[in-house]
Amino acid sequence: MDNGAVRVRLLGRFEVEGIAERDLGSRKGRSLLKVLAIAGGAPVSVDRIAEVLWGDDPPARPADQVGVLVSRLRGVLGPERITRSDAGYALAMDRVDVTELGDLAAAASRARAEGRTGAARAAATAALAIARGQLLPDEEGDWIEVERAAVAATITSLRRVAVEMAEGDGDHVSATALAEQALVADPYDEVVLRSLMRAHLAAGRPASALAAYARVRSRLAEDLGVPPTRETEALHGVALSAADGDGVSPAAPVR
Numbered sequence: 545m546d547n548g549a550v551r552v553r554l555l556g557r558f559e560v561e562g563i564a565e566r567d568l569g570s571r572k573g574r575s576l577l578k579v580l581a582i583a584g585g586a587p588v589s590v591d592r593i594a595e596v597l598w599g600d601d602p603p604a605r606p607a608d609q610v611g612v613l614v615s616r617l618r619g620v621l622g623p624e625r626i627t628r629s630d631a632g633y634a635l636a637m638d639r640v641d642v643t644e645l646g647d648l649a650a651a652a653s654r655a656r657a658e659g660r661t662g663a664a665r666a667a668a669t670a671a672l673a674i675a676r677g678q679l680l681p682d683e684e685g686d687w688i689e690v691e692r693a694a695v696a697a698t699i700t701s702l703r704r705v706a707v708e709m710a711e712g713d714g715d716h717v718s719a720t721a722l723a724e725q726a727l728v729a730d731p732y733d734e735v736v737l738r739s740l741m742r743a744h745l746a747a748g749r750p751a752s753a754l755a756a757y758a759r760v761r762s763r764l765a766e767d768l769g770v771p772p773t774r775e776t777e778a779l780h781g782v783a784l785s786a787a788d789g790d791g792v793s794p795a796a797p798v799r
Contacts, residue, residue: 556677580635665709
């Protein structure tokens with residue numbers, strides 16, 4: 545029998561809903577569960593699990609040790625929740641936030657490509673509500689850094705879609721707020737900066753567009769030692785002209 549629904553949170557912190565962390569066993573047992581959860585139901589080989597759990601210093605019989613850890617987790621989650629096949633172990637979950645994030649990101653991308661602005665914006669907004677922090681911030685090692693970078697790239701893409709769709713809807717207030725939030729998370733994202741500048745320009749606020757440009761340009765110079773891209777500089781020129789009252793269209797299509 546199953547012990548109940550298994551809902552896993554990996555973003556911001558690790559949590560299995562309704563189960564105290566101490567009940568999930570040792571640190572290695574919890575790490576095993578995290579590896580299986582990140583896989584989203586796909587099987588993970590014993591060799592991969594051993595690599596994550598023990599690195600370059602595995603026990604004499606890692607498959608047996610993994611089997612012991614799995615047995616303990618089955619006692620907590622339910623015997624049918626972790627299955628074994630020739631490909632490895634797989635975790636059956638009712639919900640995992642990282643998988644939901646990826647599904648919503650894919651839906652947002654499809655809707656955007658099809659020109660369905662409202663659907664793209666709704667999917668991106670729902671996805672960003674799930675993105676409540678870094679992937680497994682308490683874990684270290686190459687294995688999690690790769691996964692973490694992939695999730696971070698997905699979140700960056702979602703932020704850009706959300707800003708772009710708000711901009712496309714003519715919702716300059718939301719576009720501005722979303723862009724500012726995105727730049728807090730990634731102060732070097734010039735794609736978002738340009739969206740923010742365009743939103744300010746469309747709302748008749750060239751001074752705000754110039755201030756946003758100056759802030760990001762300073763961070764780029766001080767932290768990375770690079771100037772803004774040509775696209776950003778071109779939009780900066782549009783903002784300067786608008787601030788000087790030269791009659792430049794605030795919605796100039798510079799991207």
